Amino acid sequence: MKQYLNVMLLVFFLSNYLCSGQIIVEDFKPSTVNQPGQEYPQVNSQGYARFKILAPEAQSVVVSLGLGGAKGGTVLTKGANGFWTGTTAGVMDEGFHYYHVTVDGGVFNDPGALNFYGSTRWESGIEIPAYDQDFYALKNVPHGTVQQILFPSKSTNTSRRAYVYTPPSYSKEQSKRFPVLYLQHGWGEVETAWSNQGRVNLIMDNLIAEGKIKPFIIVMTYGMTNEVKWGGMASFKIEPFQTVLVDELIPYVDSNFRTINKQTHRAMGGLSMGGMETKTITINKPEVFSHYALLSGGTYKPEDIKDKSKVKLIFLSCGSKERPEGVKNAVTSLKESGYNAVSYVSEGTGHEFQTWRRSFKELAPLLFKD
Known part of the structure; x- marks a missing residue:
């Protein structure tokens, strides 16, 4: 006793x-x-x-x-x-x-x-x-390339910078063309965020090595978001960045990389404010993108989208410490309206890169499926 x-x-x-x-x-x-x-x-x-x-x-x-x-x-x-x-x-x-x-x-x-x-x-x-850090770990697998490009921008009267991830097979299969994901950072960050903090290139390398995704190109550029002070987001105007992205960067990438230059093989996604940019531009330019992804970056309503036939995928995600019910309810509504919509909630995380790393891991296998 x-x-x-x-x-x-x-x-x-x-x-x-x-x-x-x-x-x-x-x-x-x-x-x-x-x-x-x-x-x-x-x-x-x-x-x-x-x-x-x-x-x-x-x-x-x-x-x-x-x-x-x-x-x-x-x-x-x-x-x-x-x-x-x-x-x-x-x-x-x-x-x-x-x-x-x-x-x-x-x-x-x-x-x-x-x-x-x-x-x-x-x-x-x-x-x-993290318990699941293996998916973004540096492993002994074939690695893609992240390279800096400088592209001309008449609208801003300067050369602008972007980073481009090409998969391991890009340099080997010289006749092959690839789909493209345009991936945006959040407020306060720049075009280095997804590769440096997000480790998106390592996630891609590992998923490709495991045979879980079809290889695609990722383009990351500065979203001009830091020109608006925190708290003043309502005054942010999308038109200048939309011009840079759609009229200047995309043509440059299509001319200088082996892309599949079709709306059906072009996606846009972003985290936080990059998600807001993604939502606005995909709604404004349905003829440019067919796959949409908002990572802690808001939601779509069925009535937001002008032409359902042009949308192949809508992916919405967030951390469990954010507002997961909003993401889940939005996807339920989109599915009821006939959209291919998917939700993902990262358990135990908030508005931070572990949420977005996990979200990208879930998103990548869904992109550019036949």
């Missing part, structure tokens, strides 16, 4: 310990997106993050996690050696997160972490290991 009571007490205290959010596993390792040779920041198997910043003259050091620091701050404590250390109060969502460091009121990046463009600035990045 005494042994039984001891066991029950142990279970009781352990349960309280776990529920309190305390760290019980000291297996911290450097984040996979640290600067070469840097030990901090670190993450553990539970999803906590630990930081160590050298600032001997500072009076206050706070780490702000999430897009724009929206997830609050982790206050670091100063040690005798001038290093400030601290650990997140709770477990972080799996996947990639932006963060920055505030030292005595000034905003800086963590010198231990790689930088990624988000929140309209270069932010530090941290990667929390």
